[in-house]
Amino acid sequence: MILNVEDVSIRYITGDFKDIGLKEYFVRKLKHEYNVKEFWAVNGITFSIDKGDMLGIVGTNGAGKSTLLKAISGIMIPTKGRVERCGTIAALLELASGFDGDLTVKENAYLRGAMLGYTRKYMDDTYDNIIEFAELKEFENRPFKQLSSGMKSRLAFSIASLVQPDILILDEVLSVGDGAFRKKSENKMREIIGNGATTILVSHSIEQVKTLCNKVLWLEKGKQVAFGPSEELCDKYSAYLEGKYKI
Amino acid sequence: MLNKIVKYQFLFEELVKRDFKKKYKRTVLGMLWSLIAPLLQLAVMALVFTKFFGRTTEYYVIYLFTGNLLFSYYNDATQGGMRSLLQNSAIFCKVDVPKYMFLLSRNIQSLINFGLSLVIYFVFVIAYGISLKWSFLLLIIPIFCIMIFNIGLGMILSACYVFFRDIEYLYGVFVMLLNYLSAIFYTVNSFSPTTQKLFYLNPIYSYISYFRKIVIYNQIPSIRHHLLCIGYALVILCIGSWVYKKNNYKFLYYV
Numbered sequence: 001m002i003l004n005v006e007d008v009s010i011r012y013i014t015g016d017f018k019d020i021g022l023k024e025y026f027v028r029k030l031k032h033e034y035n036v037k038e039f040w041a042v043n044g045i046t047f048s049i050d051k052g053d054m055l056g057i058v059g060t061n062g063a064g065k066s067t068l069l070k071a072i073s074g075i076m077i078p079t080k081g082r083v084e085r086c087g088t089i090a091a092l093l094e095l096a097s098g099f100d101g102d103l104t105v106k107e108n109a110y111l112r113g114a115m116l117g118y119t120r121k122y123m124d125d126t127y128d129n130i131i132e133f134a135e136l137k138e139f140e141n142r143p144f145k146q147l148s149s150g151m152k153s154r155l156a157f158s159i160a161s162l163v164q165p166d167i168l169i170l171d172e173v174l175s176v177g178d179g180a181f182r183k184k185s186e187n188k189m190r191e192i193i194g195n196g197a198t199t200i201l202v203s204h205s206i207e208q209v210k211t212l213c214n215k216v217l218w219l220e221k222g223k224q225v226a227f228g229p230s231e232e233l234c235d236k237y238s239a240y241l242e243g244k245y246k247i
Numbered sequence: 248m249l250n251k252i253v254k255y256q257f258l259f260e261e262l263v264k265r266d267f268k269k270k271y272k273r274t275v276l277g278m279l280w281s282l283i284a285p286l287l288q289l290a291v292m293a294l295v296f297t298k299f300f301g302r303t304t305e306y307y308v309i310y311l312f313t314g315n316l317l318f319s320y321y322n323d324a325t326q327g328g329m330r331s332l333l334q335n336s337a338i339f340c341k342v343d344v345p346k347y348m349f350l351l352s353r354n355i356q357s358l359i360n361f362g363l364s365l366v367i368y369f370v371f372v373i374a375y376g377i378s379l380k381w382s383f384l385l386l387i388i389p390i391f392c393i394m395i396f397n398i399g400l401g402m403i404l405s406a407c408y409v410f411f412r413d414i415e416y417l418y419g420v421f422v423m424l425l426n427y428l429s430a431i432f433y434t435v436n437s438f439s440p441t442t443q444k445l446f447y448l449n450p451i452y453s454y455i456s457y458f459r460k461i462v463i464y465n466q467i468p469s470i471r472h473h474l475l476c477i478g479y480a481l482v483i484l485c486i487g488s489w490v491y492k493k494n495n496y497k498f499l500y501y502v
Contacts, residue, residue, distance in 0.1 A: 013500055022413040070499075074343040077496045091342070097336045102269055111265060114258035115342045123257075 001086070002051045002198050003072065003167055008081035010042040011066050041067040043222040044081070049215060051166075054199045056213035056230060058206065058237050063219040065202045069169050072200065087166025090116055092156070097110060097138060101145030105155065108144045112159050126162055134182075134201035135190075154181055161188050168192065171202045186212070206241075210234040220247060255348060262352035270356065273400075274473045281360040282367055289315055296432045304434055306463050309375055314431030316361070316368050317389075321451050322422055323395060324357035328401025329408045329418060336502035338407075346498065347491060350401050358394060365390075372462060373450065382461055389457040395480035398451055402487030409498050429455060447472075450479035 013036040020028070042064040049055050056063050069135075070076040072083055073091035079123060098115075099108050109130060113123040131137050134154045139147060147155070170189075189212065193199055203209050209230065216233040218225040225247050227234055239245035271277040293301075293308050293316065301307040331353040332339075332346060339346055373379065407414045429452045435443045446452045453475050460466045 022417075025411065075340065076499060093341045098341050100269075102263060102272060103265060107261075107265070107268070111258075111261045115260040115338065115344060117254070118257070120257045120260075127384045 001048050002053075003086070003200075004048040004084040005072065006046055006067075006082050006084070006085060008042060008068070008071055009040060009047045009077040009083065010064075010071055010076060011079040012035070012039045012041050012067075014039045038132065041222050042078075042219075045217075045219070045224045046081075047217055047224075047227045049198060049200075051198055052193075052196050053215055054193050054201065054213045055235075056209035057200065057219065058156075058203045058204075058209055058216060058234075059219035059225075060241075062221070063169040064222040065219055066093065066171055068219070069171055069200065069202065072167075073169055085167065088117070090160070090165040091171075092160045093169070093171045099144050099152065099156070101143065103144055104141050105131075105144055105147065106140050109155065109159055112156065116160065116163055118163075127153045130155075130158045130162065133161075133184075137175040144173040150178060150181075157185055161185070161192065164195070164197065166198060168197050168199045170199065172204070206234055206238055250476075253415055255345060258344060259352060261306045262348060263355050266352055266356045278363075281363045285319055285364045286314060286367065288319070292432055300433055306375055306377065309372060309377065309463055310434075311432055312368055312371055314429060314455050315363055317393060317455050317458060318426060318429055318431055319364070320357060320361040321393060322426075323360060324354050324397035325400050325404060326418070326422070327353045327357060328397065329404035329414065329431065331401070331502065332405035332498065333409050336498070340499060340502065343430060346495065347402065350405055352399065354394070354398050354401060357397070360432065377462065380465070382465070382467060385461055386458060388473065389454045392480040393454045394449075395484050399480065399483035399485070399487035402491050403483070406490045406494055406498070409494075409501050425449065425451060428452070431455070447475060450476075450483075453479065479500065 012241075032103070045064075045068060047055075057068070059065055069091060070093070071078045072085075073089055073093070074083075074085075075091070098112075100111065103111065106127070109127065110120075110123055114120075131140060134151070134157070136147075136151060136155055139151070144152070186208070189199070193212070201209065201213060213230045215228065216230045217227045218237055219235055226236070236245055240247065271280070274280060276283065289308070289312055292311055296311065297307055304310055328350050331349045335349040338344065338349075369379070404414060404418060428446070428449050430446060435446055438446075447456075453472070457468050457472060457476060460468050460472075
């Protein structure tokens with residue numbers, strides 16, 4: 001077992017506390033009116049996967065997929081429950097963001113590589129491959145903000161796909177670029193999975209999940225609807241989306 | 248800790264590089280500004296204040312430069328440090344990296360600026376006929392202390408800044424007040440001995456006065472002065488680390 005998620009719940013605090021300033025904060029504290037609303041984005045999720053598994057996470061918008069991934073990758077700590085990980089983990093969440101528009105493509109590639117935990121030597125060695133795979137050789141020294149959004153995601157994917165972690169997390173990563181690049185990235189993913197990496201994939205393309213994944217976790221409004229083999233659950237999920245199946 | 252430093256060394260280097268590139272982007276003179284800016288500031292202040300304090304203070308320009316040098320470093324490091332965490336929120340929301348890296352990287356930038364100014368400072372010191380002495384090596388103590396102090400205060404400020412953006416304005420006013428309380432352009436001689444002691448409640452003044460004792464007055468500061476300098480730095484660093492540790496996973500909800 002490489003990843004064990006046990007009864008994980010994550011509570012967000014919501015309300016206007018982000019917008020109020022210092023004065024308002026103290027006024028409300030004094031009046032005992034400072035209370036934040038709670039919102040359980042993820043509620044009681046339990047599953048585990050083994051080495052080499054490819055897990056797909058499906059669910060409509062706001063089902064808690066991204067939040068769950070943040071807990072798995074260690075960016076957030078769960079409010080309740082626990083996550084046990086064996087080995088290294090690399091999470092690619094909302095790929096195109098987190099780059100710096102003012103730096104060049106090359107500088108951004110190095111910065112991202114560093115974030116993903118590569119060494120400088122490794123980046124020096126593989127940089128050419130990255131840029132070639134992203135098909136951005138001629139844009140190398142351009143400021144990053146001049147790239148199109150498809151190009152940005154392509155670069156992000158190319159850097160990330162070199163990672164060789166024990167667990168790889170992909171959030172809406174494969175839906176990047178045009179048709180040709182999508183094909184290429186899917187092949188690359190297959191290669192990574194073939195090498196024995198355990199992968200977690202979030203995708204809105206049910207076809208993709210069906211062909212790539214062997215297990216599926218289905219979330220709805222933060223709750224776990226089902227966890228099991230992909231074929232069966234994907235069909236159920238498709239039926240649910242079409243309104244033929246109720247949970 | 249050591250393990251972590253090795254692991255994140257590459258990221259740290261890249262962050263420092265990024266901060267530098269962004270700072271001097273689209274400036275013709277680039278890093279030279281780090282040298283020119285404090286000199287211009289010094290020139291203006293010397294022009295204005297020499298008339299009032301210059302006649303009674305020996306080496307007034309050096310006296311002024313010492314105050315400016317340390318206060319600018321403090322100001323730059325803490326104001327920049329305050330914004331560093333929030334500016335990098337896009338990164339720490341997506342990748343699990345130690346959050347103090349952003350602050351440290353910003354502080355390195357300020358430290359390098361300070362280092363460059365320090366070189367100019369010593370050029371001035373020599374030019375004004377003060378000979379270099381072995382005791383100047385002691386200056387490493389206040390430099391190290393103010394560095395730690397800046398990092399600690401940066402931690403406190405950057406954490407507060409994530410929760411309350413008001414801090415930016417409040418701190419701006421505070422820095423101005425502290426500037427006037429740091430005896431940068433005036434001397435404390437005209438105050439009563441008790442008031443002169445009260446000045447040491449201001450950490451920045453303690454560091455500035457350490458510098459002046461060594462460079463201008465050729466004195467070795469007392470043990471108490473040493474303890475004060477080190478104490479301020481350590482206390483602030485401890486509070487800062489505690490704030491970061493306590494809120495490490497909370498920042499995410501406020502950005």
